[in-house]
Structure formats: C-alpha cells, structure tokens
Amino acid sequence: MEAVLLIDFGSTYTKVTAVDLENKAIIGTSKAFTTIESDICEGLNNALDKLKSQHKDLSIKEMFACSSAAGGLRMVAIGLVPDLTAEAAKRAALSAGAKVMKVFSYELNESEAEEIENIRPDIILLTGGTDGGNKEVILHNAKILASLDTKAPIIIAGNKSVQEKVADILSEKEITICENVMPELDVLNIESARLAIREVFLRRIVYAKGLSKVKDLIEGIIMPTPSAVLAAAKLLGEGTKKEKGIGDLIVVDVGGATTDIHSVAEGLPSKGGVLLKGLPEPFVKRTVEGDLGVRYSADALVCTCGIDELLNKAELSEDQINEYQQFIKANPGYITDSDEIFGKFDFGLASLAVKNATKRHVGTIETHYTPFGATYVQTGKDLTTVRNIIGTGGPIINCKRAKEVLKESLFDPLEPTVLKPMRGKIFIDSKYIFAAMGLLAVKYPDIALSIMKNEIKLILEVD
Incomplete structure (x- = not known):
C-alpha cells in the first residue's frame, strides 16, 4: 500500500501520519518520544516501526515534515512604536510559525541588549519606521545588535530608506533584507518577512535543531509545526478551487507549553456604527500564549488566572491543586484515564487555558461618550459571528470533558465587551491530524481538505 508519510517532530513526541492518496484516507498514526538530544531519527524510526507493525504492507512514497522540537522557532522582534511597527513585527513572526520570546520597542538599552543575548533567539526580526519615516531608531538598534x-x-524589515545602511552596520552578521512590515502608517505588509523567516528556517535552523539528517529523507517540505496548523486552518476555512471550505472558523490548540489560537475570518464589526481602532487584522491570524500551557507552563497559568479560578473550575482543594502542580513538573508527559482527581485538575487547567487564550485572541468593543452621544470602538477581530470552533492538541483530545472545555471559547455574558463567538458548531481533531494536513496541503490540498472534513468530528452544537 503506497502512502505519503507526514511527520511532526514535537518537543515531547514525534508523531507520524500515513495517508492513502488514492482513497483520500488516513491509513494510520503512531508516535514515539522525540530524541532531539541524540539523533532525531531514532524517535522517527521508533514511531515508524509502530506504524509498520500495524500496517505491514506499507510502502512510503513521499515524506513531509514539520517541527517544534528543541523549543520550536524562537524569535525576538524589534520595532519602533509598540502598537505599530513592533506589533507588525510580532504578527509577521507569529504568521511564520515562530514562538515570539520578546518584543522590543524604541531604542534598545544595555539591559535589553543583554536580555536578547540571554534569550538566545534562533532569528531576530529588526523593523522600525515607515518608508521614508523615522531612521534613527532602527540605525541605533542595528548598532546594538552588531x-x-x-x-x-x-x-531586516524596516524603513527602506536606510535598509542598506542597516545592512552595512550588520555586515558581520548573517542578514536577510525584505520589504518593510509597515511601509505606510497603519498598512501591514508581513508576507515578505514571513517568507524570509521560513527561508532562514529551512536554510539554517533545520541544521541547528538536529533535523539535517531528516531533511535528506523528505521531499523538501519542512516548516515549523504552527505554520502547518495555520495552513490547515486556512484550507479548511477557505477550501480549494474544486471544493468549498466550511467557512469562518477558530482553531483552539492547547499544548503543554503554550495555547495557540488560529482564526480564519475577516473579523470586521458585526453591527453598524462601530469604529475600528488599531492595525488592520489579518484574515488568517495566530496568537500564542506562553503562560497558558497546561504542563510546562502550568505554574504560569495558575498565576495568570488565579488559584481561585482553578479551584472553582476543577472543584478541588488547594492542597490537591498544589500536589498535582508539583507532580506534573516532574512528569510533564503524564496522561491517565483512571485517576479521576487528576482528570479534574487537567480539566480545570485546559478550561482556563481555552477561556483566556480565546479572550486574548478576539477583539473587544468599548463605549466612548462624546458631546454627540455614545460611540462604539472595536479593537481587534469581532468573531461573534464565527460558527465553527475546532479543538486540537493533547489536553483536549485526551480530555473526557472536551465539550465543556471548548465551550469556554464561546461568548460569556459576564464579559460582554469580549467578542467571542456567540454560538456555533464545536468539532474535535481526535486523531491530531491538523499539522499533518497542513503539510499535505502544500502539494495535495484537495486531498487534505477532504480528509479533514471526514476526520474532524462534530461533538456539540450550541444555539
């Protein structure tokens, strides 16, 4: 049986998915621990052995891969004004599947320079100034980086008037010049930077992360795992020339270290008379919350949301919460079906992660009073009319109460200014195929779309 093999090198597990192109179906999936410290091929071969033991006549035709191993693609973004070029730089990095470690604004000082060195980013995105605008800040920051x-x-993705000077200052570094992420005030142009980030990832980071041996085996498609998930979300929402997608959607991806939210929707005001504030929102948007993971970031999640919120949601005592917090620090890969108390703890963490990550992703609406009456101002995306919500990631897939967890992504009457979906269909990616389908979509989009429609299951409809 001929198959395309789709590989996802995760920080904990290496997951493989075999696809039958002729029948547009998944043959099987398996996983094994990622072996980034020794030889990443060991973990891959272990996962393959498991898969082939279930399907002995499997013949691999092509292999594509994505990776978030060894910390994923760690980036630092530097801009001028926090709400403008710095925000544009952050969005460019997120759209490329990066994990944005820190965003810096204005002129870098000594302590910030030291912080950048301590972060040890894989890539630095340097922006600042519209074309023909401020030159001093990006030149200063280039000297600091040098x-x-x-x-x-x-x-380098800043003011084009000084890009050559910036390149000269950084001549001892490995540099790539691309188009300004904000050529004009309030005009976003992140595609050039996104492609540049991916090119650097392919050219350099693949080797630094121990993936060079794998690169020789696959068909040339390798990308950060979040890029693959984002590609799958876009495909499922928009469809292809041959087949329609399902329409506007939100993907909720809960992980051990982060919770990522992807939306495929315009996000324009759903009601008349609302003014927009801030940068234009991308149709396909990704946000990453590093303090809302349910394993490696569990302490940060509890600190962010408050112990009382978790006590209320999990229905456990503070002593039980503290006990399990210590336990998952030592056992971040722990999953169980039999421990009912731990299940409550996990449910509480996942619920708070979904609630708060979705809240941060969507826009808000405020009332401003003027001499002429009330004015409504929207910041971010209005997703109240989105009708498709898809849950993925181990903490959701393995949760017995996934319906309740994913309902946290819906509109809350107690927070009427937060523009979450009012109602809709809730689906679950129970086989964890989103990243795999994003990879498959690069070469076989129609097949990837067909498989997603068949495999992603409706679990709840909220009116």
Whole structure:
C-alpha cells in the first residue's frame, strides 16, 4: 500500500501520519518520544516501526515534515512604536510559525541588549519606521545588535530608506533584507518577512535543531509545526478551487507549553456604527500564549488566572491543586484515564487555558461618550459571528470533558465587551491530524481538505 508519510517532530513526541492518496484516507498514526538530544531519527524510526507493525504492507512514497522540537522557532522582534511597527513585527513572526520570546520597542538599552543575548533567539526580526519615516531608531538598534555575540540570523524589515545602511552596520552578521512590515502608517505588509523567516528556517535552523539528517529523507517540505496548523486552518476555512471550505472558523490548540489560537475570518464589526481602532487584522491570524500551557507552563497559568479560578473550575482543594502542580513538573508527559482527581485538575487547567487564550485572541468593543452621544470602538477581530470552533492538541483530545472545555471559547455574558463567538458548531481533531494536513496541503490540498472534513468530528452544537 503506497502512502505519503507526514511527520511532526514535537518537543515531547514525534508523531507520524500515513495517508492513502488514492482513497483520500488516513491509513494510520503512531508516535514515539522525540530524541532531539541524540539523533532525531531514532524517535522517527521508533514511531515508524509502530506504524509498520500495524500496517505491514506499507510502502512510503513521499515524506513531509514539520517541527517544534528543541523549543520550536524562537524569535525576538524589534520595532519602533509598540502598537505599530513592533506589533507588525510580532504578527509577521507569529504568521511564520515562530514562538515570539520578546518584543522590543524604541531604542534598545544595555539591559535589553543583554536580555536578547540571554534569550538566545534562533532569528531576530529588526523593523522600525515607515518608508521614508523615522531612521534613527532602527540605525541605533542595528548598532546594538552588531555589538552582540549572538549568532542568530537577522531579518531586516524596516524603513527602506536606510535598509542598506542597516545592512552595512550588520555586515558581520548573517542578514536577510525584505520589504518593510509597515511601509505606510497603519498598512501591514508581513508576507515578505514571513517568507524570509521560513527561508532562514529551512536554510539554517533545520541544521541547528538536529533535523539535517531528516531533511535528506523528505521531499523538501519542512516548516515549523504552527505554520502547518495555520495552513490547515486556512484550507479548511477557505477550501480549494474544486471544493468549498466550511467557512469562518477558530482553531483552539492547547499544548503543554503554550495555547495557540488560529482564526480564519475577516473579523470586521458585526453591527453598524462601530469604529475600528488599531492595525488592520489579518484574515488568517495566530496568537500564542506562553503562560497558558497546561504542563510546562502550568505554574504560569495558575498565576495568570488565579488559584481561585482553578479551584472553582476543577472543584478541588488547594492542597490537591498544589500536589498535582508539583507532580506534573516532574512528569510533564503524564496522561491517565483512571485517576479521576487528576482528570479534574487537567480539566480545570485546559478550561482556563481555552477561556483566556480565546479572550486574548478576539477583539473587544468599548463605549466612548462624546458631546454627540455614545460611540462604539472595536479593537481587534469581532468573531461573534464565527460558527465553527475546532479543538486540537493533547489536553483536549485526551480530555473526557472536551465539550465543556471548548465551550469556554464561546461568548460569556459576564464579559460582554469580549467578542467571542456567540454560538456555533464545536468539532474535535481526535486523531491530531491538523499539522499533518497542513503539510499535505502544500502539494495535495484537495486531498487534505477532504480528509479533514471526514476526520474532524462534530461533538456539540450550541444555539
């Protein structure tokens, strides 16, 4: 049986999915622990052995891969004004599947320069100034970066009037020049930077992360795992030339270290007379919440949301919460069907992660009073009319109360200014195929779309 093999190198597990192209179906899936510290091929071969033991006549035709191993694609973004070029830089990095470690604004000082070195980013995105606008800040920041010991490649995506000067200052570094992420005030142009980030990932980071041996085996498609998930979300929402997608959607991806939210929707005001504030929102948007993971970031999640929120949601005592917090620090890969108390703890963490990550992703609406009456101002995306919500990630897939967890992504009457979906269909990616289908979509989009429609199951409809 000929198959395409789709590989996802995760921080904990290496997951493989075999697809039958002729029948547009998944043959099977398996996983094994990722072996980034020794030889990443060991974990891959272990996962393959499991898969082939279930399907002995399996013949691999092509292999595609994505990776979030060894910390994923760690980036630092530098801009001028926090709400403008710095925000544009952050969005460019997120759209490329990066994990944005820190965003810096204005002129870098000594302590910030030291912080960048301590972060040890894989890539630095340097922006600042509209075309023909402010030159001083990006030139200053280039000089600071030139003085650092960091070997991270630097992508220059700022004021085109000084890009050559910036390149000269950074001549001792590995640099890539691309189009300005904000050529005009309030105009976003992140595609050039996104492609540059991916190119650097392919050219350099693949080797630094121990994936070079794998690159020789696959068909040339390798990307950060979040990029693959984002590609799958876009495909499922928009469809292809041959087949329609399901329409506007939100993907809720809960993980051990982060909770990622992806939306495929315009997000324009759903009611008349509402003014928009801030940068234009991308149709396909990704946000990453590093303090809302349910394993490696569990302490940060509890700190962010408050112990009382978790006590209320999990219906456990504070002593039980503290006990399980310590337990998952030592056992971050722990999953169980038999421990009812731990199940409550896990449910509480996942619920708070979904509630707060979705809240941060969607827009808000405020009332401003003027001499002429009330004015409504929207910041971010209005997703109240989105009708498709898809849950993925181990903490959701393995949760017996996934319906309740995913309902946290819906509109809350107690927070009427937060523009979450009012109602809709809730689906679950029970086989964890989103990243795999994003990979498959690069070459076989129609097949990837067909498989997603068949495999992603409706579990709840909320009116």
